Amino acid sequence: MRLFFKSSVFVLLFLSQLSFSQLIQTKLPDTISHWEQKNVVGFDISQIAFMNWNAGGNSSVSGLLKGNFVRKYSNNNIKWLNELIVRYGVNKQDGVELRKTDDTFQVNSTFGYRKDTISNWYHSAKFNFNTQFTNGYSYPNTDKAISKLFAPAYIFLGIGAEYVNKEKKLTVYLSPLTQKTTLVLDQTLANQGAFGVDKASYDVDGNLISKGKKSRTELGVLVTSGYKKELWKNITFENRMSLYSDYINNFGNIDMDWQMQLDLIVNEYVRANIGTHLIYDDDIKAKEEFAGEQITVGPKVQLKQMLGIGLVYNFK
Template identity: 35%
Template sequence: MKRFFILLIFLPLVGFSQSNNDTIKVWKFGGDASINFSQVSLSNWSAGGKSSASGTFLFNAFANYEKDKVSWENSLNLGYGLMKEEGDQTVKTDDKIDFSSKYGLKGKSKIYYTLLFNFRTQMTNGYKYPDRDNAISTFMAPGYLTLALGADYKPNDKFSLFVSPLTGKMTVVSDDDLSDQGAFGVDPGKKSRTELGAFLKTQFKTTVVENVSLETKLDLFSNYLDKPENIDIHWDVLINMKINDYLSANLITNLIYDDDVDIAVDSNNNGVIDDADDRSPRVQFKELFGVGLSFKF
């Protein structure tokens, strides 16, 4: 199953790589990859502390087609990070697979009638450290698939606003243990949960100052059939600061709120839940900052 989804992600990006001159004119390919790292080494350090090393790999690619009234945009975003502190085992700090595809037919003005597909999951097991025996997430647990039909407003290359009154969202939990627990909003013992609702996706990218770019994506989803007032949120922000052709600094933030995902509290960060019964939807936030090698293609 994993190989099938990997093929699904990469197919639009490579399917037209060998084509005639006409195809080259209407297709645009590109992207960037970077490896960010940090390291601290301490020896007889009187102030205390721990030696540590961490690294994050980021990969972003796009394949966009535009001819006559047809627009087809495909993007793939991958991220993976690890951290090792002295005396401790390696822990995961980032893990993301995010693929989007939008196929649109141009209508009046800057509006395209569009079909959107989005797929999100992760690569490897996730744990509530220091517990390494019980995975709390893994590949396709969860996996999110969204299929939406609507209108996409694209006044320029920097901004787009997609609105869909007809959207299907599926949450997949393929792991048996997590499925039995009813993780990520599925009924206990079930492998998936399907929702029907409205979806909004907006994207904006710009150059803030020379060598500093900003890109942000915001997804909002409301389930018609269950608490439509409780809106699921997925908001990504990327600030890229280019130092030279091969060095860059990145600031990345991710904010998630999913009304179907109950999260317990571990206030001491020791792997022990404060109150096992005190589980509720909560705002999830992650921030990454790194300096490292970068490459554009």
């Protein structure tokens, strides 16, 4: 009897263990997430100080706070990539007010579908939103802002095809049908016709007849590309380029947004980076200071060069 009882207990334990193992095997695939996430925040700082320096120079300190947050869904033939990029930098020199050096708030989202798992081509839809956090000025003039939050803001929405090569870490997006919306939600800037919106109209006495429009819509072709490669150990190169041309207004006149960055990884938390950012947009008219007044001139190539070293923290 005792032997029978022990045997029965053993059999029950075995069956329960077997059932538990089968439960894990049947439930485990359902719990596997198709989402990937990446959260990176960093702070770069640079400083230079002079004391009795014969060659002269101004002491200065610069800081840049940045973040990159990615949410990616991938399941067989479906791919959905979402990215949030934020950057804000300032600089302070002796005898000069605090000045902004970087200001970006950008959201990117690309949804793609392919017919089979072999093809590198996806039928895709792309959304992009880009604006800034605080006012921008044509220094040293800080009385009149030349840009503000949502002035401008750019929205791209289109459909097309995207080539994705994971091995070469290369993506190319081609869209023959993309709507570009420019928002200038500050009425003062809208009245000036800033960033390509229709400006206000006035009578001969300078009285306002109609306010400037706060938005402008274009329809054109968009080409974007992204490339990332480890050139040497702990040295990574990343390239992003966007080209857009409007069908109706000056087709063939290309707006360009081109970023290149070289990351040098010191360790898990310390990195140095070198980068350039080039922008050309025919609708953005440059402003220059003449005799204490801001004069609007023609469009110009905008170029920014960055060099920094700082702390980086990755978390999930």
